[in-house]
Amino acid sequence: MKFKTCSGSLKALFITLSLLFSPAIFAEDDAMGAFIQQIDTQQEENNADNSTDVAEENEVESVVIQAEDDDEDALGEFATQLNNQSNNQNDDEFVLLQYLLAQQNAPLAQSLADNAAAGSFATYSSDNVANNHGYLPLYSSAALIVDANTGKVLYEKNSDQVRSIASITKLMAAMVILDAKPNMNQVLTVQSADIDRLKGSSSRLPVGTKMTREKMLHLGLMSSENRAIHAMARNYPGGLSAFIRAMNAKAKSLGMNDTVFYDPTGLDPRNRSTPQDLVKMVQAAHKYEKIRYYSTHNNASTQVRATVKKTQRVKKGKKVRKVTKRVTQIRQVNYRNSNKLIRNGDWDISLQKTGYIREAGRCMVVYANVDNRPVIMVLMNSGNSNQRTNDAYTMRSWLQQM
Numbered sequence: 001m002k003f004k005t006c007s008g009s010l011k012a013l014f015i016t017l018s019l020l021f022s023p024a025i026f027a028e029d030d031a032m033g034a035f036i037q038q039i040d041t042q043q044e045e046n047n048a049d050n051s052t053d054v055a056e057e058n059e060v061e062s063v064v065i066q067a068e069d070d071d072e073d074a075l076g077e078f079a080t081q082l083n084n085q086s087n088n089q090n091d092d093e094f095v096l097l098q099y100l101l102a103q104q105n106a107p108l109a110q111s112l113a114d115n116a117a118a119g120s121f122a123t124y125s126s127d128n129v130a131n132n133h134g135y136l137p138l139y140s141s142a143a144l145i146v147d148a149n150t151g152k153v154l155y156e157k158n159s160d161q162v163r164s165i166a167s168i169t170k171l172m173a174a175m176v177i178l179d180a181k182p183n184m185n186q187v188l189t190v191q192s193a194d195i196d197r198l199k200g201s202s203s204r205l206p207v208g209t210k211m212t213r214e215k216m217l218h219l220g221l222m223s224s225e226n227r228a229i230h231a232m233a234r235n236y237p238g239g240l241s242a243f244i245r246a247m248n249a250k251a252k253s254l255g256m257n258d259t260v261f262y263d264p265t266g267l268d269p270r271n272r273s274t275p276q277d278l279v280k281m282v283q284a285a286h287k288y289e290k291i292r293y294y295s296t297h298n299n300a301s302t303q304v305r306a307t308v309k310k311t312q313r314v315k316k317g318k319k320v321r322k323v324t325k326r327v328t329q330i331r332q333v334n335y336r337n338s339n340k341l342i343r344n345g346d347w348d349i350s351l352q353k354t355g356y357i358r359e360a361g362r363c364m365v366v367y368a369n370v371d372n373r374p375v376i377m378v379l380m381n382s383g384n385s386n387q388r389t390n391d392a393y394t395m396r397s398w399l400q401q402m
Contacts, residue, residue: 136398138391141361141381144275145395148283148367148374154402155395159275162258163380166355166363167224168278169266171285171295174221176246177213177232178288184214194230199267199357203227204333209304219302221294223335224354226265233264240264254280269359275378282365282376286351295351298342300335340389341366347396350374354388362388370399 142158153159190209205227213235216228236243247261259273259281273281285291311324338354341347351367361381368375377395382388
């Protein structure tokens with residue numbers, strides 16, 4: 001394929017997809033928000049470069065960023081759309097899309113192709129459910145449904161397998177924070193120590209952002225904001241190491257014997273657990289009013305202040321020179337819930353958390369009321385967020401037919 005012959009629109013598509021496939025996006029729970037921020041930043045640089053005015057030292061710009069779409073799976077969403085819409089693409093464009101997808105994430109492309117051809121099936125293994133209902137099609141590698149009142153296992157698939165849990169970790173972090181009974185109105189500052197240097201994930205909270213511990217907990221649980229959770233853990237009595245020790249001690253006290261934590265956000269793939277242990281964690285987290293409320297809330301906004309460099313062209317007579325100055329910008333950042341089930345609004349959910357890093361796949365825990373029956377659902381290692389969401393709907397439909 002000769003890229004020199006690509007049309008202007010195709011080149012624009014190539015640039016957009018290159019941004020979309022940035023590794024910094026894949027490792028967090030708010031890929032679309034990070035993607036929008038990257039586009040916004042690039043546009044600001046372009047605007048600055050084309051300007052003929054010199055920026056003032058204390059210039060303040062108000063920029064609204066909306067993260068209205070998915071939680072952490074921009075590539076998975078694109079791959080699914082590519083699979084569904086391939087017949088509508090012209091030949092050159094479709095070949096380019098396939099090429100980009102294959103180059104950036106060949107394993108995912110192969111996985112999607114395999115799933116489209118076959119699917120993943122699990123059997124019910126609780127009492128007589130298998131005999132009565134046969135098979136349940138799920139894409140998730142491990143899953144568990146438990147009656148929240150009785151503890152009875154209603155369905156399980158590889159429920160004792162230890163796996164990375166990604167941002168589901170934040171439920172344990174939230175419990176440890178609240179157990180310490182800190183001043184929730186205390187203002188904390190995001191520092192360079194809160195930058196993710198393990199996965200390189202981006203954040204919409206620049207270094208220097210100040211907000212209350214209450215707001216940080218809100219963003220951490222609702223939109224899985226990594227820097228917010230890390231800043232609170234860093235400000236724990238005794239520091240980050242004491243916080244992680246407290247997380248592991250809490251897990252042990254809950255009987256989570258196959259669970260271990262190495263960081264407070266879930267970006268470290270060594271944070272591992274089983275569906276069985278995660279049910280115990282969800283049961284415990286559900287007792288905290290703030291965790292119930294913030295994990296199921298769907299809207300939040302905050303203003304963040306950032307200092308950026310702006311290079312602008314200054315015309316003096318016939319000469320044009322570039323002037324670079326530091327500009328303070330105030331951004332209003334609007335967050336939404338990372339979980340599609342919350343955003344869809346057709347579930348009765350009292351607690352939830354999603355998660356994603358490559359090692360964990362797409363994960364989710366939900367404490368929901370299904371036909372007046374409280375249940376805990378755990379899904380681990382789905383191929384993409386659409387599959388994870390569809391698995392949840394499949395499980396709910398099955399429960400409604402029991």
